[in-house]
Amino acid sequence: MQAFNHEIARTSSPAGMRYQFVSLSLLAALSLSAFARLEAQAHSQPAAAKLSIDSSKIVSPVSPMLYGMMTEEINHAFDGGLYAELLQNRTFRPSWMGVEHWDLVRNGSAQASMHVDDATGPSAALTRSVRLTVDSASPGSEAGISNSGFWGIPLRAHTTYKGSFYAKTDAAAIGPVTARLIADKTGAVLAEAHIDLKPGSWSRYEYTLTTTGAVVSSTTNHLQLSVAHAGSLWLQLASLMPPTYHNTPNGNRTDLMERMAGLHPTFLRLPGGNYLEGDRLEDWYNWKSTIGPLVDRPGHQAPWSYYSSDGLGLLEFLEWCEDLKIEPVLAVYAGYSLKGDHISPGKDLEPFVNSAVDEVEYVTGDTSTRWGAERAKDGHPAPFPLHYIEIGNEDNFDKSGSYDARFGQIAKALRKAYPQYKLIATEPVKEPQGAEPDVLDDHYYKPPAEMMDFVHHYDNAPRTGPKIFVGEWASMSGVPTPNFGSALGDAAWMTSMERNSDLIIMASYAPLLVNLNPGAMQWSPDLIGYDALSNYVSPSYHAQALFAGHLGDGTPESSITGAGDRFFYSATFDSKTRILHLKLVNASTSDQPLTIDLQGPAKTHTASVVSLHGSTYEATNSMADPDRIAPKTTTEAVPPGSWHHTVPSLTIQVIDIAIK
Numbered sequence: 047m048q049a050f051n052h053e054i055a056r057t058s059s060p061a062g063m064r065y066q067f068v069s070l071s072l073l074a075a076l077s078l079s080a081f082a083r084l085e086a087q088a089h090s091q092p093a094a095a096k097l098s099i100d101s102s103k104i105v106s107p108v109s110p111m112l113y114g115m116m117t118e119e120i121n122h123a124f125d126g127g128l129y130a131e132l133l134q135n136r137t138f139r140p141s142w143m144g145v146e147h148w149d150l151v152r153n154g155s156a157q158a159s160m161h162v163d164d165a166t167g168p169s170a171a172l173t174r175s176v177r178l179t180v181d182s183a184s185p186g187s188e189a190g191i192s193n194s195g196f197w198g199i200p201l202r203a204h205t206t207y208k209g210s211f212y213a214k215t216d217a218a219a220i221g222p223v224t225a226r227l228i229a230d231k232t233g234a235v236l237a238e239a240h241i242d243l244k245p246g247s248w249s250r251y252e253y254t255l256t257t258t259g260a261v262v263s264s265t266t267n268h269l270q271l272s273v274a275h276a277g278s279l280w281l282q283l284a285s286l287m288p289p290t291y292h293n294t295p296n297g298n299r300t301d302l303m304e305r306m307a308g309l310h311p312t313f314l315r316l317p318g319g320n321y322l323e324g325d326r327l328e329d330w331y332n333w334k335s336t337i338g339p340l341v342d343r344p345g346h347q348a349p350w351s352y353y354s355s356d357g358l359g360l361l362e363f364l365e366w367c368e369d370l371k372i373e374p375v376l377a378v379y380a381g382y383s384l385k386g387d388h389i390s391p392g393k394d395l396e397p398f399v400n401s402a403v404d405e406v407e408y409v410t411g412d413t414s415t416r417w418g419a420e421r422a423k424d425g426h427p428a429p430f431p432l433h434y435i436e437i438g439n440e441d442n443f444d445k446s447g448s449y450d451a452r453f454g455q456i457a458k459a460l461r462k463a464y465p466q467y468k469l470i471a472t473e474p475v476k477e478p479q480g481a482e483p484d485v486l487d488d489h490y491y492k493p494p495a496e497m498m499d500f501v502h503h504y505d506n507a508p509r510t511g512p513k514i515f516v517g518e519w520a521s522m523s524g525v526p527t528p529n530f531g532s533a534l535g536d537a538a539w540m541t542s543m544e545r546n547s548d549l550i551i552m553a554s555y556a557p558l559l560v561n562l563n564p565g566a567m568q569w570s571p572d573l574i575g576y577d578a579l580s581n582y583v584s585p586s587y588h589a590q591a592l593f594a595g596h597l598g599d600g601t602p603e604s605s606i607t608g609a610g611d612r613f614f615y616s617a618t619f620d621s622k623t624r625i626l627h628l629k630l631v632n633a634s635t636s637d638q639p640l641t642i643d644l645q646g647p648a649k650t651h652t653a654s655v656v657s658l659h660g661s662t663y664e665a666t667n668s669m670a671d672p673d674r675i676a677p678k679t680t681t682e683a684v685p686p687g688s689w690h691h692t693v694p695s696l697t698i699q700v701i702d703i704a705i706k
């Protein structure tokens with residue numbers, strides 16, 4: 047059973063190797079060969095088909111949590127993405143290139159220098175700072191530093207931006223600090239604020255910058271912090287936040303949250319993915335360093351090549367769920383790192399077992415518990431809902447075979463402390479030693495043609511063992527976001543997950559987000575693309591939003607004969623609304639005529655038909671052409687008995703039929 051269920055099809059990693067950055071040329075080649083196969087298959091003319099559905103006979107349940115989201119810090123998904131912070135490298139981390147994303151400002155005749163001072167910082171987590179040494183400056187000849195944001199600072203008219211920084215100075219007379227938002231192209235000052243300084247040791251300062259109606263939305267802006275007098279000023283944790291979704295403090299970008307809400311998700315798998323594990327053992331997702339005041343968060347080296355600020359930390363993940371009215375699927379670290387090392391089960395693993403138990407308490411404990419109280423101190427007294435805990439990520443890559451014992455040790459401790467939660471294993475546990483997983487997490491990344499050929503994988507799988515969570519899946523064609531060929535593969539795959547949702551209780555596409563700027567992306571394709579100001583969604587996004595937004599609670603008896611081999615369908619029935627949600631996927635380049643026998647409707651009913659069509663497999667959306675492929679709604683009369691309906695070529699349709 048377990049061996050049957052678990053397969054990881056990784057199209058982007060050479061066999062035997064753990065994660066690799068995606069080579070664009072490899073992806074391009076992969077896409078081409080995938081398309082060649084799809085095209086060849088598509089030319090066989092589908093015959094007229096007969097589809098029979100009897101909504102009065104429900105053969106299996108559909109999981110209410112089938113569609114969710116998976117997230118991690120990849121492709122600048124959080125820093126430079128969802129997390130609303132506008133300043134890049136706000137903690138002045140030095141590299142061989144200097145303090146990246148910060149520049150020294152010397153206006154007019156000002157004389158000044160900046161360097162990293164390892165000897166002073168505002169907290170135990172941020173022990174260093176940047177020191178601005180001003181030898182001479184005056185009004186009009188200011189000295190300071192400027193930040194170019196995450197590929198620009200996005201500004202809009204009539205908007206208030208909340209700035210803050212920690213500063214220390216030996217002479218307050220160096221100030222005040224002037225904060226300015228400046229247009230890169232013209233040097234025009236778009237907003238300005240003055241912040242008086244206190245002499246002495248570290249203090250936190252806040253300011254606001256409000257743009258006028260004259261500001262035209264753009265990303266070509268920067269922030270400047272400057273002074274007009276000589277002296278020394280140490281700065282740390284310089285932040286600039288725009289308005290956030292639901293005005294959540296330290297929150298998220300509104301447009302991306304709205305896009306996620308549009309997916310109709312029921313859960314968020316967090317915090318990864320590889321991001322849970324880290325490249326080296328010391329890079330594990332130590333959630334305790336991601337909570338509390340920002341000044342107490344050191345950040346950490348994330349596996350996708352850049353450093354994470356951890357501004358979007360554990361509490362922010364949970365608030366993200368709360369804002370979208372969904373629940374977390376919490377992954378706890380299980381002692382394995384991407385480069386292949388693991389923590390030995392037993393005494394060595396014990397601190398990580400305790401960390402997992404504490405983490406669940408932070409999420410769910412009331413304020414009388416140690417970590418529930420800590421969460422309340424962090425601003426959220428109410429516990430969060432939780433039903434599923436995942437132990438590790440993709441531990442099938444651990445060739446030492448230590449996962450059975452690592453899973454067992456963590457699972458036993460979690461079960462003892464929280465018997466009410468379901469535990470997810472990332473590979474079949476061969477010797478569970480009394481700690482059997484409730485659910486297995488299977489991952490599938492496949493070219494669209496393979497995804498279509500894979501749709502019967504779970505049809506005859508035994509229903510007696512653990513349930514299945516398809517915690518990562520995607521049809522792999524299209525850069526940076528999936529093209530219509532992928533959307534067809536994804537839709538085909540979703541019909542199979544819906545049909546098998548008595549077994550597959552949850553599923554989440556991955557990755558979700560990609561910053562489109564040069565150098566920001568490590569993996570492709572990704573569901574939603576964006577720059578600092580705007581976003582667009584892929585055809586796969588639309589397919590997923592349609593499938594999740596039209597889902598019943600049971601699968602009725604159905605059968606099909608005579609359809610082309612690139613035709614897929616799903617029927618689910620909502621027992622409360624009595625609506626039959628019919629999904630029809632025609633991945634062929636020929637139309638698919640259907641005779642649909644519907645048991646149920648007694649009279650002609652006008653059904654809504656939402657269609658997603660692409661002219662070719664390669665057709666796609668982009669920032670320049672965001673709505674090339676978008677759902678279109680029509681209506682169609684559905685008579686009682688037999689109904690003749692044609693699904694156009696290269697089309698995904700979702701049809702709601704009232705069964706009254």
Ligand code: AHR
Pocket residue numbers: 065118318319320321439440518556557569
């Ligand atoms: O989704 C990208 C990566 O694929 C995830 O981090 C990892 O779990 C999988 O290998």
